[in-house]
Amino acid sequence: MKKIAIIGAGPAGIEAASILASHDCEVQLFEKSADTLSNITDKAFLFPDFSSAQELADKLNAKLLNDKIKVILNTEIVDIKKDNDDFKMIDRDGKTYVADKVLITTGYNVFDAHRKEELGYGIYKGVITSLDLERMIRHKQITNSIGEEPEKVVFLQCVGSRDEKSGNHYCSKVCCVTAVKQAIEVRKQLPKAQIYVFYMDLRMWGQGFEELYREAQEQYDIRFVRGRISEASATFDSRIQIKSEDTLIGQPLKMTTDLLVLMVGMEPSKGTRTLAEKCGLAGPYKFIASVGPHTNDNNTATEGIFVAGTAKRPMSIRDTITDSTAAALEMLK
Numbered sequence: 001m002k003k004i005a006i007i008g009a010g011p012a013g014i015e016a017a018s019i020l021a022s023h024d025c026e027v028q029l030f031e032k033s034a035d036t037l038s039n040i041t042d043k044a045f046l047f048p049d050f051s052s053a054q055e056l057a058d059k060l061n062a063k064l065l066n067d068k069i070k071v072i073l074n075t076e077i078v079d080i081k082k083d084n085d086d087f088k089m090i091d092r093d094g095k096t097y098v099a100d101k102v103l104i105t106t107g108y109n110v111f112d113a114h115r116k117e118e119l120g121y122g123i124y125k126g127v128i129t130s131l132d133l134e135r136m137i138r139h140k141q142i143t144n145s146i147g148e149e150p151e152k153v154v155f156l157q158c159v160g161s162r163d164e165k166s167g168n169h170y171c172s173k174v175c176c177v178t179a180v181k182q183a184i185e186v187r188k189q190l191p192k193a194q195i196y197v198f199y200m201d202l203r204m205w206g207q208g209f210e211e212l213y214r215e216a217q218e219q220y221d222i223r224f225v226r227g228r229i230s231e232a233s234a235t236f237d238s239r240i241q242i243k244s245e246d247t248l249i250g251q252p253l254k255m256t257t258d259l260l261v262l263m264v265g266m267e268p269s270k271g272t273r274t275l276a277e278k279c280g281l282a283g284p285y286k287f288i289a290s291v292g293p294h295t296n297d298n299n300t301a302t303e304g305i306f307v308a309g310t311a312k313r314p315m316s317i318r319d320t321i322t323d324s325t326a327a328a329l330e331m332l333k
């Protein structure tokens, strides 16, 4: 029987744990938080089908009801050391755990919007992130800076992705379709609001995404403007003024809005960065590097250590689960 350690109980870690346990492996699943799936239960509804995030979390958690899986919560793994044929996982308190093979599924954190000072996050209450909006949608309480229903909501794409200043040149892949999903949710809760999405270009790469984008325009009256917002500031009546350029017609634009939603990108989580550095597995932008993009995408440079999900690069839940299934099969070889 193989002894497997999985670090991170998000969708990737849970899916792999359930497959490996059903193939007679003994699995230790480490999670630094008090509960599993924190990057799922902080969402309201999920693209592409508007299904409930909580229902998905319940389904995934049910996969952990297997005697061969031991979920170890409140345990942050900070290092992995090779010890003859075994691996030793070391937690923040110095306690060690032993396994034959290790899967890293430590996932992502969102870009810290404070780093884009010119957009006013943390300075003006009317500037929020896509994660803040998820919370408002979940509680059916979308409000402006003075607690009133907003008349206008503006989304800004690519905050902390495809961006020279933050050093993140990559595309975070999920935020275009997340903006479309959220704009539709806002329309459902605020039928009279004007809703705009400012984009560089829209990347609707997944099945059903392009249709959702069309629906957003045709059924939900959401307006898409090709342009980048360079600056946000407050007005006397607690609204937000934005400066931008409509790059399709080549004209500078000024607009006031009640809410400016920053579509923050994905970065490697602190856990991903720490393990990438400590274990010498860091790839571009400190995500964990796989050996190759085609046939070895779940192997790392260290034999016996594998990687899956957003610890490797930005991806959706569907792609994360497919990727962790592939990782589990690779680990069974």
Ligand SMILES: Cc1cc2nc3c(=O)[nH]c(=O)nc-3n(C[C@H](O)[C@H](O)[C@H](O)COP(=O)(O)OP(=O)(O)OC[C@H]3O[C@@H](n4cnc5c(N)ncnc54)[C@H](O)[C@@H]3O)c2cc1C
Pocket: 007, 008, 009, 010, 011, 012, 013, 030, 031, 032, 033, 036, 037, 038, 039, 040, 043, 045, 046, 047, 048, 075, 076, 077, 078, 105, 106, 107, 108, 109, 110, 130, 131, 134, 174, 178, 181, 264, 265, 266, 269, 270, 271, 272, 308, 309, 310, 311, 315, 316, 317, 318, 320
């Ligand atoms: C605003 C936003 C909205 C989104 N909406 C959708 C959507 O509608 N549909 C969709 O398909 N995708 C959506 N996504 C993407 C989705 O969140 C990810 O695809 C998914 O969470 C990736 O799963 P994962 O297991 O790779 O990583 P994560 O979900 O990040 O899980 C990683 C886990 O590892 C734990 N961990 C980290 N470091 C350590 C450590 N050192 N030791 C132990 N545990 C550790 C973390 O606490 C976490 O529980 C959205 C993303 C964002 C930013």
Ligand code: SF4
Pocket: 157, 158, 159, 161, 162, 170, 171, 172, 173, 174, 175, 176, 177, 201, 202, 203, 263, 265
């Ligand atoms: S998915 Fe869209 S918003 Fe996100 S970084 Fe890529 S282009 Fe920008």
